[in-house]
Amino acid sequence: MCLHRNDHEPASDTGTITIGRLATILGAHPNTLRWYETAGYLPSVPRTPGGYRQYCPQLVRLARVVRESQPLLRMCGPIRRAALAYLKACREDCVARTRELQHKSCASEIPHADPLQCLDELGVLLCEERRLALDALKALDRFRHRQSIEYRGCGISEKETLHRGVLRYIGQIVARTGLTRDQIINWERDGLCHYPRSPAGYRLFGVEEVDRLLIIRSCRTAGYSATAIRRLLHAIDRAPQSLRRSTLRAIADTPAEYETALFATFPTDTLPATLERLIALTERLKATLGDSGPEQRKPSN
Numbered sequence: 001m002c003l004h005r006n007d008h009e010p011a012s013d014t015g016t017i018t019i020g021r022l023a024t025i026l027g028a029h030p031n032t033l034r035w036y037e038t039a040g041y042l043p044s045v046p047r048t049p050g051g052y053r054q055y056c057p058q059l060v061r062l063a064r065v066v067r068e069s070q071p072l073l074r075m076c077g078p079i080r081r082a083a084l085a086y087l088k089a090c091r092e093d094c095v096a097r098t099r100e101l102q103h104k105s106c107a108s109e110i111p112h113a114d115p116l117q118c119l120d121e122l123g124v125l126l127c128e129e130r131r132l133a134l135d136a137l138k139a140l141d142r143f144r145h146r147q148s149i150e151y152r153g154c155g156i157s158e159k160e161t162l163h164r165g166v167l168r169y170i171g172q173i174v175a176r177t178g179l180t181r182d183q184i185i186n187w188e189r190d191g192l193c194h195y196p197r198s199p200a201g202y203r204l205f206g207v208e209e210v211d212r213l214l215i216i217r218s219c220r221t222a223g224y225s226a227t228a229i230r231r232l233l234h235a236i237d238r239a240p241q242s243l244r245r246s247t248l249r250a251i252a253d254t255p256a257e258y259e260t261a262l263f264a265t266f267p268t269d270t271l272p273a274t275l276e277r278l279i280a281l282t283e284r285l286k287a288t289l290g291d292s293g294p295e296q297r298k299p300s301n
Contacts, residue, residue: 016046016054025060026067033063041066041087043095058101062094065288072122072278074267077223079129079278082122089113090289115289123282129223130275136222137252137272141245143215144236167196167204177213184213190226192216192233224252225268231256 023030033053036042042062045053055063065087072083092112174181184203187193193212195203205213212233219229235243235251253273255265267274 016056017060019053019055022055022060022063026064028067032067036063036066041091043091043098056098058094058097061288062090065090065285068281068285068288071267071281075274075278076268078125079122082118082125085113086115086118086122089115089118116286119282119285119289123279126275126279126282130272130279132222133224133252133271133275134249136219136224137245137248139215139218140232140236140248143211144243144248167206168210170203170205173205173210173213177210177217179213179217183217187213187216187226191230192226222271223268224271225266227255227259227263227266228252228269228271231259 017025019030019033023033026033033042037045042059045055045059047053069083069087072086073080075083089112093115096112168176170181170184173179173184188195188203193209193216195205195209198204216229216233219232220226224232232248232251235248249272253270255269259265259269
């Protein structure tokens with residue numbers, strides 16, 4: 001005799017569903033849902049006397065939010081931190097709602113952040129990151145036309161620009177640009193730039209090399225991966241005059257064939273398109289949070 005409920009059968013007597021049923025609804029593996037609980041994205045899920053998890057409607061909605069938010073967690077830096085703060089607010093809100101229903105009270109006494117407010121802040125951050133990514137493409141376009149860019153040459157004179165008379169050593173470039181020696185060397189190892197050498201083997205830097213370093217710094221600050229920057233710079237080096245700004249955007253959004261054949265594609269390899277998808281995702285998440293029927297309420301302060 002089967003001692004546990006069918007995974008695909010809702011527990012209608014308690015208003016809960018099993019982990020197998022929830023996994024089917026979300027298109028996830030049951031182990032993924034168990035990991036959400038272990039990682040702290042979900043609160044402790046109530047169990048039956050036999051030890052089987054029971055997901056109430058509030059937990060089902062939270063699990064859906066966590067599942068849909070996974071692309072945000074693949075990002076780094078401020079976006080990931082904002083996404084984690086948003087999921088924490090969702091978790092605390094779920095706990096408060098569940099306690100209200102269990103105790104039939106009107107409001108939770110435990111203050112917590114508003115998930116919708118956290119999501120709005122995340123959306124603003126994503127829009128700002130998208131602006132920075134597009135500004136970096138504009139700087140690349142100016143660099144392609146060899147136009148003046150911000151901090152052009154970092155104090156190297158126009159005479160040196162025209163005649164490449166006096167070239168700088170790496171220590172002087174570190175002092176002028178604020179870059180570290182390791183950054184300059186690692187970018188060369190990553191294939192982003194190449195520096196001429198003195199007869200003794202020391203790296204030499206003229207205006208073109210410094211401008212290229214500043215462009216790389218701009219792209220890295222905007223969040224582009226080294227793979228994406230290398231793809232863009234190689235395209236500019238091969239055909240500097242035939243590219244248009246729209247073409248640069250297409251290159252930024254499209255991994256090269258050799259990239260996808262050898263390695264997994266990361267979100268920052270196609271940064272502008274990734275950020276636009278995440279902005280659209282935040283709008284869908286707002287709909288998911290708002291789809292809670294008559295129980296919707298603002299968290300207490």
